Amino acid sequence: MTAAILLFIVNLIFKGFLIGKTPNSLSLSEIDLLRRFNVYPAIGDYSFRYLAVIMSAAISLLTFYFIYRQTKNFWLAIAVVLSLTFAPYLFILSRFLNVYIAFLFLIAAGLALLPNNKLKYLAIIILVFAFSDRRIVSADLNDLFKILDLRNLFFAGDTVSSVLHIPLTGFFMYVDLFFLFAGWYFLYLKKGAEKLVNPLNFLFATGIVFYFLSTSSSLNTYRGLLIFYYLSIVIGSGYYFLARNRLLPLIIIIVLANIVFYQELAYNHFDKKSSFEWGYAEQATIQYFNNRHLSQPLILSKSSAGKLDRYVNFFSNTNFKTKTLTVNQMKKTCVKNSSNYCLVREDELPYFGLAKDDIKLVFRYYDGLPMYFLLPTR
């Protein structure tokens, strides 16, 4: 029990470290989710994300309990928890608020707390249907092979979008490839944990079903979640099997090296590579105008309003309003020497007789992609 609690704390620290730094802005899906629960944080306040961290840590704890109850093998349970602690897909899912971490938490809870296999299976089926679209979203087998593809699992990650993709990292660490095969060998050929096999097979089968029924947001990180959970347990079994065969020092070194490598990529490069999806320019824009204490609404063109408005109207400490005008209206309002702040997109500049180089203040995404141009009215 002490070990399990210790691992829970390790999870909290590992996944909660600098929670506001990476990602350091909110995605639109996170905003939508918070709105549903009437949570409106201040800009720069990411404390709500600790809920995801706690659920993720709880997943590890519950999985420990499940494995231990099934196999009575303490070290096997520890190894699986370690696999879940350091898995990149779970790390990134723990860094922002989302329903899928809650889904996985409930799955792990069902496996750990329900008394017999039949109830566990029933619980998993109910949860799968509750969290899915309850219709076949995509029946393309090719997509499934993409998710089960070894390269995508260990090197390429989510090929659908980079929004949840740690650069140069797969859903699992590179070295986990060897532990995956070792884990399969241990579980299925050596029959090292027979009581785990049936629940794991069921988990994998339901994972396939969930993949085809899951929401039309279509990120592989979400759709493949149950499959990844299954693979994490197999990989953990691989850690246990190889560590048992006197390879523990080597395993520690290579796993630690891989963790350090991908953590550097996660903290220093993740949201920079997908700053568009994480609203980097939008938050920078809001922070800039918050500091200006605007007396009049910020004027937005119709094409710049959509995404920016959702951010402006979300944060609790946004101290200005916005007003959306057509380009023709802006031509009358956003004249020189007026006191208005007016934002447009790059393709609208010619309507004002301006070019890119005429603009002094541009709000960009991290990679330099310009998003909002401040007209020179003041």
Add this chain to the structure above:
Amino acid sequence: MNNKKTTLILLFLILILGCFLRFYKLGSIPPGPEWDEASVGYNAYSIAQTGRDEWGNKLPLIFPAFGDYKNPLYIYLTAGVVKLFGLNIATTRFINTLTGSLLILVWFFIADLIFKNKKISLLTAFLLAVSPFGIYYSRIAGDGMMLSVFLIGAGLLAELYFLKTKRLLLCIISILLLILSMFSYNLARIVSPLLMLAVFIINFISVKTNRRWFVIPLVIFLLALFIIYKQSAISLSSRFQYVGIFGQKKGVVLQINEFRDHDKNNLLSKIFHNKVTFFGITLSSNYLAMFSSDFLVNFKHQTDVSESFWPPLHLILLPFYYLGLIFLISKIAGSRNRRERLSYLLLLILILVAPISSAITEGGSGKRDLAALGTWEILSAYAAVYLLGRKKLLTTIVIIILAVNLYAYFKFFYYTYPRDYGQIYAARENKICGLEKQNYSRFDYFIVPRKIDNVSYIFPLFCQQYSPLKYRQERQFTTKDGWFIVNRFDKYLFVDDTTAKDLAGLKLKNKTVAVFMNADERNLFVLQPKKLRFIPVLPVLKYNDVSLYMFSMKL
């Protein structure tokens, strides 16, 4: 299966099936010739006629061709075929088709020697006979791909026979075949030396007597390496810079710079983001991709010539492939018979070495993993026979699914593919060539724009079987970035653009010329001041949604 006669009959039938699938409509499926095929065919024709290649080099060790430096063995063998049967698409492709058919036999015997199970051997042969990669790469001739794969397979077979019989001659034959493969296609320059190294080590350790005789194959190998070094000094490095991942302007280096920029180029970023780590990750990722389900059952290259439009493995075989790999590894670990273990090990070495040439090049490519052809089939056959055994119901289900997979593939390859994908096989250039041939005497000159490619000159040479001697005397060409750009020969002029200004600049006063254009070029042309009168020679020719126009004008 004890009945030798039954085995022979079944093998014969499989071979007939394989030959039929490879030879049926060889000249039109896929359509062609495409650019490399035309180049290979014409160089073979030139060798057959004059003993020199298109550039006048006498019996070269490497063929400059367009500046891409083609390997010699395939061209020399094709020269023999062309000498006997003339130059056309079928004769250009013949050697690949023949070796692709014989590969079925090679892998039958490999499976027989390794597993000693006729069911596995026959199933391997059958799966290879109906293999999408096996069929496709036997039907194109852009390079000696299938010839190379055949020689690698034959080399492995010879080595397996050596392990069985201990006759040194077989070891020498094995080395010779692997060396020849290196003169057929570039992938063998990675795969074959590694295989040869494995062969040397295995033989030296395992064969206790007459070790000094291994000097002979070693000398042959070193001599071959020297010839290849001489041959490849220019061509290989330029080819590698073009397709390899290691160049300074390649994606990996750009990525390193981007990541260091994120970290403001601090010490930590130099430790984490450097060529060692990034190339290591890229190589590992590319290597693993060749064993991955996305490649094995999803891979479809729909825009490039010389790339299969169908993945290498039929869908139902995927689980058998992976299981076969696991069974092979456990056999190596568990086998007590030394010769048996070495045979399994040799097979595993080929499996592990085959993807390397694909791993070190940019972009996914099926043809660079072609050395694995045969291994997919043998592993699938091994697992299928082992698992299905006497399970009749399961076997029936697998057979039905495989039949469905095969039907889908054959329908696509023999019907849909030649109908819908002809434009990838230089359909425009071939149509132009046909029109040139038909109207040769009507025009003083034929003008072909180079907007689409720089090497359209090869098509009139190929389709008209133009005299190589005459061509070498007449042609005018330049070089750019190592590529040869032919501007004219005989009545054929190749121009960058067909604007009125460009045509006027050709200074062909009072000459009747035929000009070929696609829709964009034509629309641009008609907008220009009408300094030139042009008359459509024929109604617009449509193929695969592309329009081809032919105009006659007096300059």
